[in-house]
Amino acid sequence: MSNIGSYEQRIKDFSWSVSENELEYKHGDVINIGWYCSDRICRKGKADKIALYYEGFGGIEKKYTFNDIRLAGNTIGSFLRSLGIKNEDRVCLFMDRIPELYLSFLGVLKIGAIVQPLFSAFGDESLFVRLENAQTRAIITQRKHLLKVRKILDRLPFLEFIIIVDHNKVKPLEIKEVAFSLEETKPVEHIDIYATKAESPSVLHYTSGTTGQPKGVKHVHYSLISQYLTTKWVLDLQDDDIYWCTADPGWVTGTSYGIIGPWSLGITQCVLDTGFSAQAWYKFIEKYRITMWYSAPTAIRSLMKAGDEIIKNFDLSSLRHLASVGEPLNSEAVIWSQKMFGKHFLDTFWQTETGSIMITNFPGMKVKPGSMGKPFPGIAGVVLDPKTHEPVNEPGKIGLIAFKPGWPSMMRSYWNNEEKYREKFINGWYLSGDRASIDNDGYFWFVGRDDDVINTGGHLVSPFEVESALLEHPAVGESAVVAKPDEVNMEVVKAFITLKPGFTPGPDLELEIMNYIRKKLSPLAMPQAIEYMDKLPKTRSGKIMRRLLHAKEWGEDIGDISTLENE
Amino acid sequence: MEDMKDLVLNYVIKEYMEDGDEEITYDTPLISSGYVDSFSMVSLLVFLENKFKIKIPPDKATPEAFDSVNSIVALVNQHLK
Numbered sequence: 001m002s003n004i005g006s007y008e009q010r011i012k013d014f015s016w017s018v019s020e021n022e023l024e025y026k027h028g029d030v031i032n033i034g035w036y037c038s039d040r041i042c043r044k045g046k047a048d049k050i051a052l053y054y055e056g057f058g059g060i061e062k063k064y065t066f067n068d069i070r071l072a073g074n075t076i077g078s079f080l081r082s083l084g085i086k087n088e089d090r091v092c093l094f095m096d097r098i099p100e101l102y103l104s105f106l107g108v109l110k111i112g113a114i115v116q117p118l119f120s121a122f123g124d125e126s127l128f129v130r131l132e133n134a135q136t137r138a139i140i141t142q143r144k145h146l147l148k149v150r151k152i153l154d155r156l157p158f159l160e161f162i163i164i165v166d167h168n169k170v171k172p173l174e175i176k177e178v179a180f181s182l183e184e185t186k187p188v189e190h191i192d193i194y195a196t197k198a199e200s201p202s203v204l205h206y207t208s209g210t211t212g213q214p215k216g217v218k219h220v221h222y223s224l225i226s227q228y229l230t231t232k233w234v235l236d237l238q239d240d241d242i243y244w245c246t247a248d249p250g251w252v253t254g255t256s257y258g259i260i261g262p263w264s265l266g267i268t269q270c271v272l273d274t275g276f277s278a279q280a281w282y283k284f285i286e287k288y289r290i291t292m293w294y295s296a297p298t299a300i301r302s303l304m305k306a307g308d309e310i311i312k313n314f315d316l317s318s319l320r321h322l323a324s325v326g327e328p329l330n331s332e333a334v335i336w337s338q339k340m341f342g343k344h345f346l347d348t349f350w351q352t353e354t355g356s357i358m359i360t361n362f363p364g365m366k367v368k369p370g371s372m373g374k375p376f377p378g379i380a381g382v383v384l385d386p387k388t389h390e391p392v393n394e395p396g397k398i399g400l401i402a403f404k405p406g407w408p409s410m411m412r413s414y415w416n417n418e419e420k421y422r423e424k425f426i427n428g429w430y431l432s433g434d435r436a437s438i439d440n441d442g443y444f445w446f447v448g449r450d451d452d453v454i455n456t457g458g459h460l461v462s463p464f465e466v467e468s469a470l471l472e473h474p475a476v477g478e479s480a481v482v483a484k485p486d487e488v489n490m491e492v493v494k495a496f497i498t499l500k501p502g503f504t505p506g507p508d509l510e511l512e513i514m515n516y517i518r519k520k521l522s523p524l525a526m527p528q529a530i531e532y533m534d535k536l537p538k539t540r541s542g543k544i545m546r547r548l549l550h551a552k553e554w555g556e557d558i559g560d561i562s563t564l565e566n567e
Numbered sequence: 568m569e570d571m572k573d574l575v576l577n578y579v580i581k582e583y584m585e586d587g588d589e590e591i592t593y594d595t596p597l598i599s600s601g602y603v604d605s606f607s608m609v610s611l612l613v614f615l616e617n618k619f620k621i622k623i624p625p626d627k628a629t630p631e632a633f634d635s636v637n638s639i640v641a642l643v644n645q646h647l648k
Binding site for chain 2: 057058096121144145147148273274275276277280302456457489507508510511514515518523524526528
């Protein structure tokens, strides 16, 4: 029997108090995610239960009980306090998926500070704009990422502490750098948990839009109410499950469902911190007898590409439930997973801003391959007419996916950007920026983005950010960036550029520009294709017509070109 | 052959190794270790195609084929005329 039981019944009598009651939370109480994910689980008698199995490259294995993660959170929190970090200070986590990343998440929250997790593959410029925007006071990182931090330190007057968790004592520390080793620090048995309330800020995740710099999505501790219940009902985690969320905590899935959801339920989870290979992934599932696997379409398609034969070498019979997130899961992948694992990957739809799953296929619900599923109980999800912003009632008609605000994990603001935040709401609806239709049975069907943001491998990349970075390359005169279709990643970045006088187009320059963006922004933002142009298509007012280039890439009708600049 | 290996090795160190302290050899796993991710693999592919004037078909440019300097060099040799 699944945790959700009957979806129809849950819809009928739904209230978020279900989650509040299970978490023993009452309005006005202290609610601290760090405490809920560790101390509370220990109090429930699971102190000795494994919270985390970790495996890194080279066969490094570690495991932590819930008591271990409680102590680690205390120890890290105490250390941060000893530096003077206080509630609502922003503390960035800039690490690979090592245990310290997960444990620091709890430590930062326990002292009431705000966690700012950032993807460790970010280049120095991507790191800079996010730290500057959040006026981050401390960053916890590894030796291998230190050069990127040092490079931008002069431009970050608010950044006071660079905490290195694996300092080898060979090279001297530089200005503002502090070494901290969890293994060499005496565990702290007791810490005064900061008395955060429902609306106290907790996590600051950054997301990209079409225009402007990335936006810091502010979440609060009350988000736990959504994350706990969606984990329980959608991911269907049960007490004896072994859970694997393949997402990196630099992105929202990696925190909402890679830390908060499973640990608030007292579930054992596994982390594999190595590069992708089908063999390594299957071996990991077999070794830890993983029962619930939450992954992404890009990974699933990569596994499909690796072939069916390899699967036969592994015993994957422990798997009982599969789900997917990040981009639409194509029907071929859904059908393939049924064939290979005897189960469908159930698609889940949500965003950094929503903080938790909004539309999904539930355990026990009839799966329509390729569909997003139905809204979570308590979530009023609709598609809106793009012109009137009124809900569309006609089945199959495409509109904008929108939600009625008010669910517990909804973002509370964009950091220092109230104007952008307000733009997300029209007619009392939160606009997701995605388009879909709804069929006769109430299933949502994803169509695409409503803007120019590129969804590559489930991660959003801002064309504006890439275009701006391209212009800083000495050879680039003008640039336009669009999504290019891709079999595995759904979309990848493609750049159209003109060159400044004196530069000659060629493959070596192309590679140089690719690497320039990869290091400056991130591998995700690196154009996987560059096309040289004599001039970019523009409107008569001089605005680059990105839409035209996008249509060309996707073989679509170019539409109205009456505003196109004449030759 | 050794020249080719060193050329690829040095390029990988220069472009993908963030920490100068880490040492890699011809056999060090690159993709499965996480030194080179699947997105960055594309730039490594472009480097090889440019440098050795070859065209590697997409179905041959797999994470396994790119997983070490030795396997990369073997892949390049298959496509050299």
